[in-house]
Amino acid sequence: MVTVVKATGEKEPFSEIKVRNSIRRAGIPQEIQEQVLVHIKTKIYEDIHTSEIYKHIIEFLKTSPHPFNKTRYTLKQAIMDLGPTGYPFENYVSEILKSEGYQTQVRQILEGECVSHEIDVIAQKNDKKILIEAKFHNSPGTRSDIHVSLYTKARFDDLKDKYNFTQGWIVTNTKVTTDGVKYALCNGMKIIGWNYPETGSLRDLVEKANLYPITALQSLSQSQKQSLLDQGIVLCKTICQNQNLLSQFDISDHKKNNLKDELNFVCNIS
Template sequence: MQFYKCCRQKYCLPAWNTANSEEEGEVSDMKVIKASGEQEEYNEAKLRRSLASAGADKDTIDQIARSMGDLLYEGISTQKIYREAFRRLRHSSDRLAGRYRLKEAILELGPTGFPFEKFVSEMLKRLGYTSRTGVIVEGECVSHEIDVIAEKDDKRFMIECKFHNHQGHKSDVKVPLYIQSRFKDLEKKWSSLPGHKDKLHRGWVVTNTRFTQHALQYGKCVRLKLLSWDYPRHEGLKDLISRVNLHPITCLSSLGKKEKQELLKRDVVFCMQLSEDEQVLSHLNIDALKKVRVREEARDICNANQQNNG
């Protein structure tokens, strides 16, 4: 796609070309800065796909993509682009906006990693696993506290959850190296227990951001499962979250940051908890009207995913 330089080095999109940009997958010669600090060419198709995955219709996508031309300039951060797209989508629908900012919402599950561990455990349950969090397990040499233990059929997984509150942070090769060494200690013990000899035991690392290439290479070599925001392709964390209709309360536009943190402290992590139980919000210092808005938004986000997945 060709961009035309306007005043102050901003780039304007030709209206005749925006409607087909997703199908063409064209990129411009304008550089944008990713959260990791790396540069890449701006690709409007990525923006359009992210809006579509939130449930926005074609007219809304076209309108937002076309209007973004006034914002773009050489060296703009992708974070700023998506933050502005979120703001414009929010004018259309809080429900769509909540689903659009999923990556940022996962980042806000901190500062501790416990809500993320619970999130991963619940996601696996919805995928057919049995799972437990914070389990102390005896290894061959020492005992280990495991973030999540999940089982399905004849498979048993020791899962380490690596939570980061900044999307530019990647888990490097030291993470799978460390997890694999712990897993090997547990595997020796597990394989000697009654009923476990014929089971497949594997280690698994889940992160809400990304792995470095060396980390991915090592994981493949030792058969350590790795799950990041967009890895494996089409089976990444973002894909699984959408598939099982599981969205965190941090998606909600109707709640402030302090209110979200208060709920997380009380082990309220999921939008479904707000939509299913009226008492969950009772301890927050908010009026009745806001409680209604919060529950409606939570219910809308859950229902929207059910409709899209159906």
Template sequence: MKVTKYSGEQIEFQKDKLIRSLKKSGANDFMVSEIFQLIEPQLYDGIPSKKIYKLAFQYLKNYSNAHAARYNLKSAIAALGPAGFYFEKFIAKIHEYLGFKTEINLRFQGKCVSHEVDIVLLKENVVTMIECKFHAGVEAKSDVKVPMYILSRFNDLKDRTYEMFGDMRYIDSCLIVTNNKFTEDALAFAKCSHLKMLSWDFPHQNGLRDIIDQLKIYPITCLTTLTIAEKEKLLAENIIITKDLLSDKSKLEKLELSKARMKRVLTEVNQL
């Protein structure tokens, strides 16, 4: 049986892939088995992958909002767009939880031209610049032109000092982050050029998805108990991750939710 991807390309349906994605949501074997039994009769040749995703999401939500939220993670990160500014803040938040100091949206004068830098990190006296490549489409990939371009920027910046973290410092290394995937050529070029790369599934077992699940740092956009408009209001209030709601419930109160809805939202947050 064929499945039609977002791009229109048709591939063989992979039951194991669906099972793995359901398990990554935190669903146990019994739940996964039941959900697959509900989905299987609705499959047909050429079914859009988006439809399978929606079915799985809805059935997971019937069990647990938190499971559905984790299953929805990739789309939730894509919802941090369209420009990607909130994605940059999300990546900075992740690195703060990893023990880095962060500064975002900086402008530095390189040897040749001026550059905007998305994020700089400081840990153990090492400064790393992060360039974020955000894609609103869930299947878009960053090709080799991305690391080639960013390498040229890094080379223009690395031999000068800049005021960061209360001192004059060099930029020691460069990390490129995308919410989707890199092409094989992009990864090969980055390895050859000593650029660090972080994508949805790279490095293996330590990609963006793995780090998010390990740290339990989920974007506010993954919550199933809030509307899109409510999530946008929270983002505008600089509430980027779900944990922010636990440390500052006043922002949630500004949404003027009923007590019952407030309880459902906080329950989902606590279960993530």
């Protein structure tokens, strides 16, 4: 049995089921799923890093008859590419919650009973008013530890009575440590991580509403993506709904056609 090394440095047996599930969740057609698995089996070796397996899958998808499948599969990395600052991720979390029916505000300075606080995202729906710590990490294997749960709870306590907050949340694009989760849940907080909880994780919410970040697009350059992020534009869906946003860029007709095809593909994922 071949052993693989995870981003955290932990080792585990290679799992064909895990590879298959990751490809399937990305919406890759069945026939291509099988081709990917055959390809990966020819590449693995003892103590191969999961990041290398990921790269082999991406390289294969680039050569498939449907190259935009790569856009689907790179969702986790695309969210990490929203960095290096946490501001685009805060905007991204805000957009995700809007899709769930919340009204949102980002980066609000609130004066608490003791000190002032900058709150990443505030979300309101019906009688709920949520204080959210949007914890962004731009490298796999990085986790939010118990300190994030501790200071989020402290902020909530300092602000809840004055601003009528009903709950504190931590939303992260990676994971929260076991102690961090235990402390948060013990204190009535909610955690949303990449694959946590089992239902309603960050990945679930993104896929449910097709909220792919612009960093997933292969047809835009890094500088073009950064320009859009600087303007507060984080969703492919925003560009799909207003393609005039692309007129600010000098894009050749050929690349423009590729970009339109890719946007249509991403925005119409069922």
